[in-house]
Every structure is written in structure tokens, then in C-alpha cells.
Amino acid sequence: MKQFGVIGYPIEHSLSPILHQEIYNQLNISASYDKKKVTRDQLDHFVNTNKLNGFNVTIPHKKTIIPFLKSLDPSAKTIGAVNCVYKSKGYNTDWIGFLKTISNNDLSINNKSCVIIGAGGVARAIAYGLIRKGIKSISIKNRTIKSKQKLLEWIDSLHPTNNLNENPNIIINCTPLGMWPKINSMPDIEINNQSTLIETVYNPLETKWLKYGKEIGAKTISGLDMFIWQGIASIELWMGEKISEKIELEKVKKVLKSELC
Ligand SMILES: NC(=O)c1ccc[n+]([C@@H]2O[C@H](COP(=O)([O-])OP(=O)(O)OC[C@H]3O[C@@H](n4cnc5c(N)ncnc54)[C@H](OP(=O)(O)O)[C@@H]3O)[C@@H](O)[C@H]2O)c1
Numbered sequence: 267m268k269q270f271g272v273i274g275y276p277i278e279h280s281l282s283p284i285l286h287q288e289i290y291n292q293l294n295i296s297a298s299y300d301k302k303k304v305t306r307d308q309l310d311h312f313v314n315t316n317k318l319n320g321f322n323v324t325i326p327h328k329k330t331i332i333p334f335l336k337s338l339d340p341s342a343k344t345i346g347a348v349n350c351v352y353k354s355k356g357y358n359t360d361w362i363g364f365l366k367t368i369s370n371n372d373l374s375i376n377n378k379s380c381v382i383i384g385a386g387g388v389a390r391a392i393a394y395g396l397i398r399k400g401i402k403s404i405s406i407k408n409r410t411i412k413s414k415q416k417l418l419e420w421i422d423s424l425h426p427t428n429n430l431n432e433n434p435n436i437i438i439n440c441t442p443l444g445m446w447p448k449i450n451s452m453p454d455i456e457i458n459n460q461s462t463l464i465e466t467v468y469n470p471l472e473t474k475w476l477k478y479g480k481e482i483g484a485k486t487i488s489g490l491d492m493f494i495w496q497g498i499a500s501i502e503l504w505m506g507e508k509i510s511e512k513i514e515l516e517k518v519k520k521v522l523k524s525e526l527c
Pocket of ligand 1: 360386388408413443445466492493496
């Protein structure tokens with residue numbers, strides 16, 4: 267039986283075991299997936315001694331794990347963050363999960379403009395995916411100007427024709443605003459019925475921001491989609507085969523929804 271897992275600190279609230287177990291069940295894969303509490307001081311030892319067939323990495327280790335790995339996939343290297351490890355090599359499947367979310371929701375981003383709210387790790391992974399998919403421009407809205415400038419400089423280095431745009435109508439929330447238990451907070455940004463709102467927060471399933479977007483006629487995409495797709499991308503890496511067509515996505519969503527607040 268193969269053994270997988272997710273490391274982080276804290277890790278108690280991770281939904282990844284539910285997600286992975288449901289997918290393994292659907293595919294008849296004999297495997298376990300466990301949460302492992304690993305502190306910063308234990309990281310080096312864990313990377314070098316664990317016997318797992320692959321593992322995911324979450325807050326706060328997505329960057330700090332990098333020096334302990336043998337190699338990095340080019341996308342993880344460019345983004346500077348790892349959320350999936352296989353044979354001591356670091357990968358980033360957040361941007362892959364984001365792009366699968368986009369295509370699965372029939373959203374075209376080629377030559378469009380967007381705003382990312384937030385300038386942390388997920389914002390960076392999503393910006394990378396958007397650039398790879400041919401986005402026309404990305405602007406950033408963030409609480410701290412310094413990290414916004416840093417992210418914009420990085421985007422410009424990857425996408426020199428990033429001309430900051432007039433009226434972007436794809437808006438992506440990459441902050442924890444709206445996340446349980448602070449469910450009454452939401453991003454402060456103008457939206458209208460032509461906007462597409464993409465969430466990364468997935469608990470609650472429908473944040474206050476998405477609810478408001480729906481009410482005014484905007485298209486909305488929940489953070490659960492990206493969460494599921496980044497997990498599927500990790501499994502595809504570990505198994506070495508495409509599995510997405512074999513999965514009953516609605517059933518995975520139903521199982522996860524029953525765990526959400
Ligand atoms: N769906 C998925 O698969 C998935 C995967 C990973 C993460 N996520 C979600 O993405 C979110 C961000 O994760 P991350 O790894 O990018 O975190 P991060 O690196 O800590 O970045 C957090 C960002 O949110 C901003 N922020 C935090 N609290 C805020 C507040 N109260 N008001 C305004 N801005 C605030 C921060 O602004 P400053 O620069 O000013 O600090 C920063 O830009 C998480 O909350 C999580 O829900 C979803």
C-alpha cells in the first residue's frame with residue numbers, strides 16, 4: 267500500500283486527507299494519506315528520513331522546504347514555492363490547479379486583463395499560471411505596498427508586455443478575506459455584472475464576496491475547484507498517469523462540502 271501525506275504547522279484543519287482518500291477510493295487505489303505536523307526545526311529531518319511515496323506541503327513550509335530538496339521543477343523554481351514533493355523533487359501544483367479551474371469553468375483568459383488581490387504565495391502561483399496561459403495584463407491590489415511592488419516586478423520580469431490595464435473584469439481573491447471564522451470580511455474592490463470573481467478561499471464554500479457577486483449578476487468560481495484540482499495534479503505526478511477524466515468531480519465536491527463550515 268502506498269503512503270502519501272501533507273505536512274504543515276498547524277495541520278489539524280487540513281481537508282487534504284478527505285480529498286485524497288475520496289479520489290483513491292474512486293480510482294480503487296490502495297493508498298493512505300495522512301496529516302503530519304512538522305515544525306520548521308523538524309523540516310530538514312523529515313525531508314531526509316520520511317518513507318512516503320509523495321507528500322504535499324502547506325503553510326508555513328512552501329518556501330522554507332526548498333533548501334532541503336534535491337531538485338526543483340522549473341515552475342516551482344520560478345514561483346519560489348513548493349506544495350508537492352516526489353522523490354525529493356519539489357513541484358508547484360497550485361498554478362496547475364488554478365488553470366484547470368479556469369478551463370473546467372469554460373473561462374478564457376487569453377488576451378484578457380485581470381486583478382489579483384493579495385501578493386503572497388498563491389497570488390504568485392496564480393500569476394505564473396495566468397502568464398503561461400497568455401493573459402494580457404495583471405494588476406495587483408494588496409494591503410502592503412512593498413509586497414505588491416515586489417510581485418509586480420516579478421511579473422514584469424516574466425511578462426515584459428504587462429501593460430497595466432484600464433478595466434479588468436477577472437478578479438481573483440488571493441487573501442484570506444472571507445475565510446472561516448471571519449466570514450464577514452471581503453475584498454474591497456469594485457465589481458459589476460460583467461465581472462468574473464475567482465476565489466481561492468474554500469471554507470466557507472461560498473464566501474460573502476462570492477455571494478455578493480452572484481447577487482449583482484457576476485460570474486463566480488469557488489476556491490474549492492482550485493483546491494480539488496491542485497490535489498488531482500499532485501496525484502497525477504505521484505502516479506505518473508492522467509486521472510482527471512476518471513474522477514467523479516461532483517462526488518468529490520459533495521464529500522468535501524459536507525466537511526466545510
Ligand atoms: N484553493 C486552494 O487550493 C488554495 C491553496 C492555497 C491557498 N489558498 C488560499 O489562499 C489564501 C492566501 O494564501 P497564501 O499562501 O498566498 O498566503 P500568504 O502568502 O500569507 O499571503 C496572504 C496575502 O493576503 C493578504 N492579507 C492577509 N490578511 C489580510 C487582510 N486581513 N486584509 C487584506 N489582505 C490580507 C496579505 O497581505 P500583506 O502582504 O499585506 O500581508 C498577502 O498578500 C489563503 O487564505 C488560502 O485560503 C487556497
